[in-house]
Amino acid sequence: MPDGGASGAACSSDDLIELLFFAYRDFVGDPDRILAQYGFGRAHHRVLHFVDRYPGLTIAELLDILRITKQSLNRVLKDLIEQGYIVQRTGTSDRRQRLLFCSGTGATLAAELTRVQARRLARALAMPGGAGGSPESFLLAMIEPDERAAVRRLMARRGQGVGEGVGPVGGEAGDALDGKILGQDAA
Amino acid sequence: MPDGGASGAACSSDDLIELLFFAYRDFVGDPDRILAQYGFGRAHHRVLHFVDRYPGLTIAELLDILRITKQSLNRVLKDLIEQGYIVQRTGTSDRRQRLLFCSGTGATLAAELTRVQARRLARALAMPGGAGGSPESFLLAMIEPDERAAVRRLMARRGQGVGEGVGPVGGEAGDALDGKILGQDAA
DNA sequence: TGAAATATGTCAACGAGGCTGACTTATATC
DNA sequence: GATATAAGTCAGCCTCGTTGACATATTTCA
Structure with a gap:
């Protein structure tokens, strides 16, 4: 039974669902703050990332990577080109294609964004259980350090005493229990 | 040097940035299809997920988890309550609070959504290098199987020949090279 | 007890970024 | 020369985030 050894507990898929949410939330939070200063989202x-990393990408390839429509792509791509x-x-073998490249400024911005994300990843990998441990410990390490305690505390709440009310609500329509139920339209 | 042993290559933070994007894209894609049938997003x-998993959650706690505004939360919460x-x-110790619980129907839908996400995770964990390997192999295993080859192919393109054009564009304003540059407003 | 703080709900307006559908223009292919 | 393909564009719609202002119930504290 592989457990990775390090700080992660046994991997539960249910826990990983949440950890992935929190990890991704913080992972995209870093660049978001920078992008806002440029008026980008x-x-x-x-x-910018994929064009920077794969210079010469065509529109069709980009659409396939991002899984969005041509119209959605065009709106943001137009911003990036105009600015x-x-x-x-134009493609040389097929002149219908438009090959995309970053300008110097574009590459600089892409690097700045990559830097903050890579920093978080590197920090997570360097932690005990980060690179070789369980996915659980890796994802936990990806969460903003200040938030980790709160996430652990929340997840520790799993199952036992709810604090206030009792268990899950049984009926579909709300059968009045001890706490008053604020129903759809019941007085 | 920890390398996890299994199928993953040495962990590069730059590669992980993309793998995290692809893994998350497919991870949320599963429930999206189900939600659409219910008219939800x-x-x-x-x-629904957090209320199901942490019954008795208050509005304030939910806001802190999701990091959205009260108004944004209220819009979707209202839908879920009305339906x-x-x-x-109402809270018993503090009657200002509203404790949130899933109804039977809510718990059923939550379980359906959790199921598809947990299935993907379990499948990834069961793969060689999934649970005990590198984050890289874990994230790759999280990608939709049909797409893995495309992702690998794309990432293999890193650095070398662009296929069509040459390297990155040097100047800021577009100095005409061999391929015609379709500039901002140049004729 | 009365004032202030807190938890929640709500109205209005706005912006980002998805979507569909229809249509145009170049260029390639057969 | 007809047809297919790559890309761009117009118009309109939806979800889901935002800010700002304000209302209400309840708790806490001086």
Whole structure:
């Protein structure tokens, strides 16, 4: 039975669902703050990232990666092109294609965004149980350090005493228990 | 040097950035399809999930978990309450609070959504290098199997020949190279 | 007891970023 | 020369985030 050894408990898929939510929330939070200063959003980030990393990408390839429509892509791509972060060249073998490249400015911004995300990842990998441990410990390490305690505390609440009320509500329509139920339209 | 042993290559933070994107894309794609049948979206899912898992959650706690505004939460919470998936009770120790619980229907839907996500996770954990290997192999295992080859192919493209054009564009304003540059407003 | 703080709900307006559908323009292919 | 393909665009819609202002019930504290 592989348990990774380090700080992670046994992997429960149910716990991982939440950890993935928290890890991703904080993972995209870093670049979001930077992007806001440029008037860009997450959609711009994704485009800039993939164009930076795979120069010469075509529109069709980008659409396949991002899984969004041409119209959605075009809105953010247009911003990035007009503001000089991305440039297009016509394809040489197929002149219908538009090959996408980052400009110098674009590459600089992409690097800045990559830096903060890579920093979080590197920090997580460097933690005990980060690189070689369980997915659980890796994802926990990806969460903002200040928040980790709160997440642990929440997840420890699993199952036992709810604090206030009792267990889950039984009926579909709300059969009045000890706590008053604020129903759909009941007086 | 910990390498996890199994199928993952050495962990590069830069690769992990992309793998996390692809893994998360497919991870939320599963429930999205189910939610659409109920006329719900991702925001409903998040609320339903946390209320199901932590019965008796207060509004304030939920806001802290989701990191959204009261108004945003209220819109989706209202849907879930009106349609009978979630019920509220007034708190007993503090009657200002509204404790949130899933109804039977709500718990059923939550379970259905959890099931597809847990299935993907369990499958990933069961793969060689899934539970005990590197984060890289775990994330790759989280990607939709049909898509894995495409992701690998894309990531293999890293660095070398672009296929069509040449390297990254140097100048800020677009100095005409061999491929014609379709500039901002140049004729 | 009365004032202030707290938990929640709500109205209005706005922006980002998805979507569909329809249509145009270049270019390639047969 | 007809047809298919890559890309761009217009219009309109939906979800889900935001801010700001304000109402109500309840608790806490001086």
